[in-house]
Amino acid sequence: WGAETMESPSLHLCKGLLLTASLLTCWNAPTTAELTIELVPPMVAEGGNSVLFVHKMPLNVQAFYWYKQKDPTKSYEVARYLTPDNTTSKMPQQSGRKTVFYSGSLLIRNVTQADSGFYTLLTFNTEMESELTHVYLEVHKPVAQPVLQADDTTVKEGGSLTLTCFSEDPGLSIRWLFNHQSLYFNGRMTLSQKNSRLSLDPVRREDVGEYQCEVSNGYSSKTSLPIQMSVTSE
Ligand SMILES: *[C@@H]1O[C@H](CO)[C@@H](O)[C@H](O)[C@H]1NC(C)=O
Numbered sequence: 265w266g267a268e269t270m271e272s273p274s275l276h277l278c279k280g281l282l283l284t285a286s287l288l289t290c291w292n293a294p295t296t297a298e299l300t301i302e303l304v305p306p307m308v309a310e311g312g313n314s315v316l317f318v319h320k321m322p323l324n325v326q327a328f329y330w331y332k333q334k335d336p337t338k339s340y341e342v343a344r345y346l347t348p349d350n351t352t353s354k355m356p357q358q359s360g361r362k363t364v365f366y367s368g369s370l371l372i373r374n375v376t377q378a379d380s381g382f383y384t385l386l387t388f389n390t391e392m393e394s395e396l397t398h399v400y401l402e403v404h405k406p407v408a409q410p411v412l413q414a415d416d417t418t419v420k421e422g423g424s425l426t427l428t429c430f431s432e433d434p435g436l437s438i439r440w441l442f443n444h445q446s447l448y449f450n451g452r453m454t455l456s457q458k459n460s461r462l463s464l465d466p467v468r469r470e471d472v473g474e475y476q477c478e479v480s481n482g483y484s485s486k487t488s489l490p491i492q493m494s495v496t497s498e
């Protein structure tokens with residue numbers, strides 16, 4: 265029954281102020297708390313794309329403004345939408361790395377650490393009621409490239425081999441690649457040290473090829489340079 269909630273007096277004060285100089289003094293009206301903003305994906309690293317996805321934009325939206333700040337201050341405006349009578353541009357509207365869609369959602373491409381911070385969406389519906397919603401975007405540093413080391417790159421058939429994946433970032437998940445595909449594990453292989461060490465014993469001719477490790481932390485991943493293994497006969 266949220267739609268039937270009584271309109272608060274301060275919302276009435278905002279009526280008629282849309283698109284006038286008083287607009288930005290009018291933002292702190294209580295909201296109906298229906299609109300939410302979801303970060304898609306939930307975590308992003310530098311160089312990735314982030315969508316500030318708007319759920320439940322009022323159907324009768326008249327205008328909306330995005331600010332890169334917690335307060336809706338004009339100098340921090342990053343995007344706006346006004347209905348046909350006051351259209352500033354067609355949707356989607358693009359400026360630099362940012363695109364704003366008719367749905368209200370804001371796409372930021374190729375994010376940098378400087379994009380981190382609060383984003384605020386201010387909406388007005390046709391009744392001139394305003395809603396103010398914040399979301400905090402944190403841009404993480406991407407993981408560093410891991411370094412793969414082998415105790416030897418030429419192994420005798422029947423001998424053993426150990427590969428170690430070194431990474432600066434703790435607590436990462438590690439994936440092993442063989443000839444650029446996920447490594448197929450068999451009974452001659454052992455993983456240890458939280459998957460950062462791969463041992464092959466005994467080594468066979470079919471183990472000849474390129475090995476790599478890939479580290480990831482959920483929002484970014486990096487692959488090591490390959491190590492070429494060769495196997496000699498006994
Ligand atoms: C992303 O931004 C960086 C600078 O932050 C720039 O060097 C790079 O070329 C950009 N990449 C793309 C695909 O636009």
Ligand SMILES: CC(=O)N[C@H]1CO[C@H](CO)[C@@H](O)[C@@H]1O
Nearest residue numbers: 282283284346348349350351
């Ligand atoms: C129809 C409508 O609301 N028009 C308004 C568009 O914005 C200008 C100010 O930029 C107003 O003067 C108009 O009344």
